[in-house]
Amino acid sequence: MSEPTPHSMSETTSTTDDDETQRSTAADPADPAASADPTPVPGETGGKFGRYGGQYVPEALMPAIEELTDAYQRYVLENEDGFMDEFRRRLREFGGRPTPLQHAERLSERYDRDVYLKREDLLHGGAHKLNNALGQVLLAKYMGKDRVIAETGAGQHGTATAMAAAHLDMPCEVYMGERDINRQRPNVFRMTLNGATVTPVTAGRGTLKEAISETMRDWAGSVEDTHYVIGSVVGPHPFPAMVRDFQSVVSEEARRQAIETIGELPTDVVACAGGGSNTMGSFAAFLDDETVSLHAVEAGGADLSIDEEAGVAPNSASLYAGEEGVLHGARTKLLQDAHGQIVESHSVSAGLDYAGVGPELAHLVDEGRVIPVAVDDDHALEAFHLLSRTEGIIPALESAHAIAYLEAGTDTEAGTDSEAAGDDGGEPDAAADDSLGETVVVTVSGRGDKDLESVIEETAARDIDGAPDMSAFTEGI
Amino acid sequence: MSNRAVSDRSGNSEAIAQAFADGPAYIPYLAVGDPDYESSLEYVEALERGGADLIELGLPFSEPIAEGPTIQGAVVRALEGGMTPDRFFEFVEDLDVDVPLVCMTYYNLIYQWGETEGPRPFVERAAEAGLEGFVVPDLPAEEADPLREACDEFGLDLVFIVAPTTEGDRLDRIMDRVSGYVYVQARLGTTGAQDDVSDQTAASLDRLREYDVPKAVGFGISAGDHAERIVAGGADGIIVGSALVDIVAEGVESNRSTAAVADRLEAISRELVAGAERGSRARSTGDPS
Numbered sequence: 202m203s204e205p206t207p208h209s210m211s212e213t214t215s216t217t218d219d220d221e222t223q224r225s226t227a228a229d230p231a232d233p234a235a236s237a238d239p240t241p242v243p244g245e246t247g248g249k250f251g252r253y254g255g256q257y258v259p260e261a262l263m264p265a266i267e268e269l270t271d272a273y274q275r276y277v278l279e280n281e282d283g284f285m286d287e288f289r290r291r292l293r294e295f296g297g298r299p300t301p302l303q304h305a306e307r308l309s310e311r312y313d314r315d316v317y318l319k320r321e322d323l324l325h326g327g328a329h330k331l332n333n334a335l336g337q338v339l340l341a342k343y344m345g346k347d348r349v350i351a352e353t354g355a356g357q358h359g360t361a362t363a364m365a366a367a368h369l370d371m372p373c374e375v376y377m378g379e380r381d382i383n384r385q386r387p388n389v390f391r392m393t394l395n396g397a398t399v400t401p402v403t404a405g406r407g408t409l410k411e412a413i414s415e416t417m418r419d420w421a422g423s424v425e426d427t428h429y430v431i432g433s434v435v436g437p438h439p440f441p442a443m444v445r446d447f448q449s450v451v452s453e454e455a456r457r458q459a460i461e462t463i464g465e466l467p468t469d470v471v472a473c474a475g476g477g478s479n480t481m482g483s484f485a486a487f488l489d490d491e492t493v494s495l496h497a498v499e500a501g502g503a504d505l506s507i508d509e510e511a512g513v514a515p516n517s518a519s520l521y522a523g524e525e526g527v528l529h530g531a532r533t534k535l536l537q538d539a540h541g542q543i544v545e546s547h548s549v550s551a552g553l554d555y556a557g558v559g560p561e562l563a564h565l566v567d568e569g570r571v572i573p574v575a576v577d578d579d580h581a582l583e584a585f586h587l588l589s590r591t592e593g594i595i596p597a598l599e600s601a602h603a604i605a606y607l608e609a610g611t612d613t614e615a616g617t618d619s620e621a622a623g624d625d626g627g628e629p630d631a632a633a634d635d636s637l638g639e640t641v642v643v644t645v646s647g648r649g650d651k652d653l654e655s656v657i658e659e660t661a662a663r664d665i666d667g668a669p670d671m672s673a674f675t676e677g678i
Numbered sequence: 679m680s681n682r683a684v685s686d687r688s689g690n691s692e693a694i695a696q697a698f699a700d701g702p703a704y705i706p707y708l709a710v711g712d713p714d715y716e717s718s719l720e721y722v723e724a725l726e727r728g729g730a731d732l733i734e735l736g737l738p739f740s741e742p743i744a745e746g747p748t749i750q751g752a753v754v755r756a757l758e759g760g761m762t763p764d765r766f767f768e769f770v771e772d773l774d775v776d777v778p779l780v781c782m783t784y785y786n787l788i789y790q791w792g793e794t795e796g797p798r799p800f801v802e803r804a805a806e807a808g809l810e811g812f813v814v815p816d817l818p819a820e821e822a823d824p825l826r827e828a829c830d831e832f833g834l835d836l837v838f839i840v841a842p843t844t845e846g847d848r849l850d851r852i853m854d855r856v857s858g859y860v861y862v863q864a865r866l867g868t869t870g871a872q873d874d875v876s877d878q879t880a881a882s883l884d885r886l887r888e889y890d891v892p893k894a895v896g897f898g899i900s901a902g903d904h905a906e907r908i909v910a911g912g913a914d915g916i917i918v919g920s921a922l923v924d925i926v927a928e929g930v931e932s933n934r935s936t937a938a939v940a941d942r943l944e945a946i947s948r949e950l951v952a953g954a955e956r957g958s959r960a961r962s963t964g965d966p967s
Contacts, residue, residue: 541763541791
């Protein structure tokens with residue numbers, strides 16, 4: 202680790218090992234990264250990111266959370282018993298890390314800027330999720346637990362946990378919303394093949410938030426021998442910080458690879474945001490690089506409004522459209538009605554379909570460090586086809602949202618200069634025209650094989666420019 | 679009744695203190711609005727006729743992470759029936775009961791209510807409606823100070839849950855902030871009626887013996903003999919939720935009349951009260967069996 206890491210940089214902002222960081226002359230005294238360190242404040246639970254985070258959980262879970270906080274401190278932060286060394290070794294040998302940072306030639310031409318893809322779709326399992334799942338299942342082993350449980354939305358975290366659990370010889374039960382089971386069949390088979398039990402959750406609309414609630418209930422009764430492998434940077438402390446730390450390998454690599462291949466830091470990093478583990482993983486190592494604009498692309502779904510009467514938000518844009526509240530153990534930004542009831546979110550992508558978001562991201566958005574943007578279902582599908590056709594990469598629908606932002610973030614119609622600085626102070630802007638700079642790193646968080654059925658269906662229902670004729674495929678559905 | 683500002687943590691509400699004054703307290707729980715507003719009014723009134731000393735009224739939240747399937751079902755029915763925080767307060771005002779009422783809900787609903795940020799507007803409205811306290815399962819003691827202050831300002835109590843795993847510093851932090859009564863969780867897991875009540879209760883009551891606040895035991899009490907054993911084991915009260923919600927749910931499924939369901943709620947309440955009284959007599963005669 203000879204490269205500057207975010208940790209070494211945060212200690213002394215004036216110390217620079219490369220020219221790029223010297224561009225951060227306008228060092229912000231209220232550096233958001235500095236307050237992102239989850240140190241408990243007296244009289245409060247630990248894990249605050251500004252006003253967000255905390256440990257809002259039933260008392261029965263508190264001892265488990267305290268035990269986990271202690272384990273996180275010792276094994277993850279202090280590398281006790283060589284935990285992090287083993288984690289990194291297994292990520293290499295089992296996971297296939299590092300993943301490449303690839304120059305996307307057609308996209309670069311199309312958008313008249315250098316577009317680089319961080320290829321998390323090439324990680325074992327086909328998504329960034331393994332980084333976190335492997336870390337947590339390994340941690341469960343170090344903690345002496347006999348069983349892991351997990352929730353899953355798109356099935357990506359469930360499959361990653363099932364793989365990691367099989368790899369580390371740990372019994373695994375995955376809670377999955379019934380609706381998600383129906384739209385993600387291949388992932389259900391994969392989990393089963395890896396020896397995991399998949400338990401359907403029928404409460405509510407049967408998606409990720411119900412699965413999280415159900416997994417928390419299991420944990421409340423099984424804390425003594427069970428670790429809950431949460432799938433994103435959500436939930437009570439220490440989960441948001443710990444999952445970020447396991448996922449930050451994505452941006453640590455991307456930052457190093459950018460310096461190696463481009464010769465400098467990128468102007469922008471773009472990542473999709475549901476719960477936010479891919480987002481925080483893609484951003485973490487860049488937080489101290491003030492010249493790098495960070496764009497969190499949320500699912501704009503069909504519409505950015507909330508239908509309070511029906512208790513439904515036809516989107517999953519918690520950062521962009523949500524309000525502060527408390528859900529699943531943390532204070533964060535939520536999609537809720539005026540009474541504080543959590544509404545049902547929507548996205549064409551099951552993995553982004555969540556009414557909350559990681560508390561650290563909520564804080565970084567408030568601080569102006571992360572720019573929240575929303576991409577709707579239609580544009581995500583267009584980007585899915587664009588990347589598939591022009592770059593030979595079939596992305597997950599989640600990742601397609603990030604790709605679509607290249608289009609939204611490039612003001613092609615007005616033809617204005619596309620090289621303006623990206624940082625607009627964090628003002629949410631669904632169509633942030635020309636907000637992107639010269640070199641853009643986009644994280645392809647996962648591959649799209651799991652989404653093919655949905656894509657055939659959704660494409661057939663739309664008129665998408667350049668998409669192949671789906672009629673031959675829809676007949677069998 | 680809501681104007682007193684009392685800082686004494688042994689209890690702000692005289693009505694709650696009174697509920698524990700004459701023998702073991704029977705504390706039933708129902709989700710308000712399950713399955714509809716009018717039936718729910720009758721069910722709560724039936725609980726008082728059955729001998730309730732204090733009633734916990736659940737204000738349904740869309741993500742009840744501490745509840746098992748029984749109460750989740752009640753929450754879904756109540757929300758589908760149109761229950762909201764405003765309707766909940768109206769419900770409390772419409773109720774014709776004389777026993778103290780405690781609101782059990784999740785923190786987001788308390789936090790979001792009203793024009794200004796924080797829990798104070800909700801507590802002020804609750805006091806105005808005639809509620810005497812709160813139980814908030816997802817609010818840990820460490821985050822509870824704003825709600826604690828608002829409760830003190832308006833003379834309400836704040837009840838905390840103590841789990842079988844709660845001990846040491848955590849127990850002290852909770853007992854520093856609790857008032858009215860402490861909710862002793864009889865076993866790990868979420869709420870739900872169980873055939874047996876675990877030994878964990880006895881251990882929990884032991885740990886709490888030195889604290890001078892009434893101890894009410896909940897989670898899994900569904901019959902008179904459970905109540906008897908729990909009270910004989912040292913509990914000052916029994917909290918019963920899922921066993922009652924089961925009766926409401928069964929009434930919905932079997933399409934029973936509101937009056938029939940109310941009668942059953944009253945009957946099981948009498949059985950539980952009788953069990954608690956047997957337990958109390960056993961304790962006073964030193965015979966815990």
